[in-house]
Amino acid sequence: MQIDVLEIEDTRAKLLIYDADPFIVNALRRTLMSDIPKMAIEEVDFHLGPIGTTEGGRVADGSSPLFDEIIAHRLGLIPIPTDLKRFNRRDECDHEPEKSCPLCTITYTLHKVGPCTVYSGDLEPINGPEFRPRDELIPIVELSEGQAIYITANAVLGTGKEHAKWQVTSGVGYKYYPSVTIDDSKCTDCRRCIEICPENVFEEMDGKVVVKNPENCSLCNTCVDECPDSIKVEGDRTKFIFSFETDGSLSAEETLKYALQHLADRFEALRESVSELK
Ligand SMILES: [Zn+2]
Known part of the structure; x- marks a missing residue:
């Protein structure tokens, strides 16, 4: 070929x-x-109750017009820049599977007070500015006066086989x-x-x-x-x-190289398995 x-x-x-x-x-x-593995937001913690603001000591209600599940789902679909050489799958990391570390997890915070529209670009990566979503204008939710959200979210590696949010292409x-x-x-x-x-x-x-x-x-x-x-x-x-096309989490070149290597490895594993049958 x-x-x-x-x-x-x-x-x-x-x-x-x-x-x-x-x-x-x-x-x-x-x-x-x-x-093809990529990072996507998998865990979202919502702060419940009043959320303080820096503007004149106002306190907003920790709520929004959408259910938390819908906001979490939207966050999951945001393309997260992925460096495949830097991250492990969480279940292959050197700790308990329910724990996390900077080698398997990118942590984001999101703190917005209405009235405003919350966009993907409002996600603040703790691991470094290179993990800021490249597509900054994906709308998440619109907040009215007195509403606010304060979120912590973790992104981990996965593949499209597990969920469409991890589908790169x-x-x-x-x-x-x-x-x-x-x-x-x-x-x-x-x-x-x-x-x-x-x-x-x-x-x-x-x-x-x-x-x-x-x-x-x-x-x-x-x-x-x-x-x-x-x-x-x-x-x-x-x-x-x-x-x-890719969603921007990986470049087309990286995606193609990974796919070809992955296919070659799988065919090689199949060849070895078959040869053991003799
Ligand atoms: Zn880890």
Whole structure:
């Protein structure tokens, strides 16, 4: 299997995978969705009762319009910057599983007094400013006059297999590499394919219809339905266009490298297990 990077940005990647079988490419897709570890908020402590403010010694009520469970759920879904070399899974850390330490846990505090909207950027990381959520404008809750929240939250490592809040990637998908050809001897130059193709695969050049962007083709065959004699669309079953995005907790490059290493380790473990059967 060979992989060429067609496009890679901080949180998205588009790859060309060739000399591969669909089951291998699907294994990569499933690994990207469920096996990449990331930090996410798992425990939230709410301060109950009156919360003091610094403004003129006012005291606000420790309440908000949302149930605590809803706020905790929203906090869990905020992408937390993750350094996989720095953190252990809590159950693999060198202490009791119910305890925590800076090697397995990022602790945040959140103290806001209404009226205001509480955003993800209001989370204050105790472990260091590098763990501040990169997406600072995710709304959590709107507080009215006299309302306040004071929260301590712990983020730990997990994977998408355990809960969707630990899923690093989204929009993970692939398609067969498209091959689009026009038989000029049968093309009537009606231009219908240019009009109906939703992906702008065709264009007119020097009075003829030509295939401009074959990689855009989604193999929908709308053009073939229109001109079955002259247009041929096929997917190459050994070549794939693969794309995914991350939520920003890890970069697309880190995520892909981790996924490929994880797959290689799993296949190696399977090979060793099978060889022991002999
Ligand atoms: Zn620990």
